[in-house]
Amino acid sequence: MTGAARATEDREPVIQVRGLLSQFGERVIHQDLDLEVMRGQILGVVGGSGTGKTVLLNSIIGLKEPEGGEVRLFGRDRAAMTKAEAEAVERRTGVLFQQGALFSSLTVLENVASPLVEHTRLPKATIRELAEMKVAMVGLKPEALYLKPAELSGGMRKRVGLARALALDPELVFLDEPTAGLDPIGAAAFDDLIRQLSDDLGLTVFMITHDLDSLYAICDEVAVLADKRVVAKAPVAELERSDHPWIKEYFLGPRGRAAHKSAA
Numbered sequence: 001m002t003g004a005a006r007a008t009e010d011r012e013p014v015i016q017v018r019g020l021l022s023q024f025g026e027r028v029i030h031q032d033l034d035l036e037v038m039r040g041q042i043l044g045v046v047g048g049s050g051t052g053k054t055v056l057l058n059s060i061i062g063l064k065e066p067e068g069g070e071v072r073l074f075g076r077d078r079a080a081m082t083k084a085e086a087e088a089v090e091r092r093t094g095v096l097f098q099q100g101a102l103f104s105s106l107t108v109l110e111n112v113a114s115p116l117v118e119h120t121r122l123p124k125a126t127i128r129e130l131a132e133m134k135v136a137m138v139g140l141k142p143e144a145l146y147l148k149p150a151e152l153s154g155g156m157r158k159r160v161g162l163a164r165a166l167a168l169d170p171e172l173v174f175l176d177e178p179t180a181g182l183d184p185i186g187a188a189a190f191d192d193l194i195r196q197l198s199d200d201l202g203l204t205v206f207m208i209t210h211d212l213d214s215l216y217a218i219c220d221e222v223a224v225l226a227d228k229r230v231v232a233k234a235p236v237a238e239l240e241r242s243d244h245p246w247i248k249e250y251f252l253g254p255r256g257r258a259a260h261k262s263a264a
């Protein structure tokens with residue numbers, strides 16, 4: 001069953017953002033921004049550079065306090081959560097940051113194990129076993145376990161970041177430009193992996209991307225950030241018919257047309 005089929009079958013929202021206001025000083029990044037992401041959905045998030053995609057991600061995961069509005073995760077209002085509730089949400093959530101954010105002095109195994117060390121009291125041997133499983137799950141060979149991030153290619157680093165994001169068996173993952181910097185073949189392989197994980201594990205995915213191929217290949221819906229809010233959220237095929245100038249340029253410009261063609 002595809003994520004889209006699951007999403008319509010089980011309409012429980014995992015992320016709900018209502019009337020979000022985000023500011024840095026006087027500078028308003030989001031105003032009256034609404035967004036809902038359903039369980040099992042892969043949502044692509046697009047928008048011009050500086051429209052606030054990463055700030056939105058940070059506001060949802062609690063790295064940035066909103067100046068107004070409401071963020072609900074798994075039905076709970078983030079602002080009203082106790083510390084224990086926020087920690088429980090953190091355990092159900094994985095994040096792959098834009099630069100991978102791996103610890104450079106730790107091996108692949110230690111990087112992937114770090115959320116398990118931080119959030120569980122499992123014995124060392126179990127943590128090791130679980131981390132090894134995640135490394136295998138993202139398609140890395142056992143030889144990679146003892147390498148440090150500097151010894152890995154960009155694509156391998158992304159996979160390690162994904163393995164770490166999946167360490168606690170999250171229900172929801174946030175990916176900030178996961179295929180940026182990968183060659184087209186590496187990017188397509190990474191897309192397949194995310195789609196497969198979503199289908200197999202029922203993961204909900206919030207994915208910021210500039211990669212049109214990813215949008216066509218794996219996203220159930222795409223949210224477009226412009227004018228400080230989400231101006232559209234729909235399957236790509238529907239967005240192609242939008243009248244919004246940025247969306248038109250994005251999907252119907254030469255790169256958009258090429259991605260459409262190769263997905264067809």
Ligand SMILES: Nc1ncnc2c1ncn2[C@@H]1O[C@H](COP(=O)(O)OP(=O)(O)OP(=O)(O)O)[C@@H](O)[C@H]1O
Nearest residue numbers: 024029047048049050051052053054055056208210
């Ligand atoms: N800590 C901060 N202090 C001040 N301004 C910030 C901070 N973080 C982000 N901004 C500003 O918020 C705006 C949105 O930034 P953000 O990184 O979310 O954009 P983006 O849509 O993810 O862009 P890109 O596609 O280029 O990664 C930018 O203008 C940025 O300068």
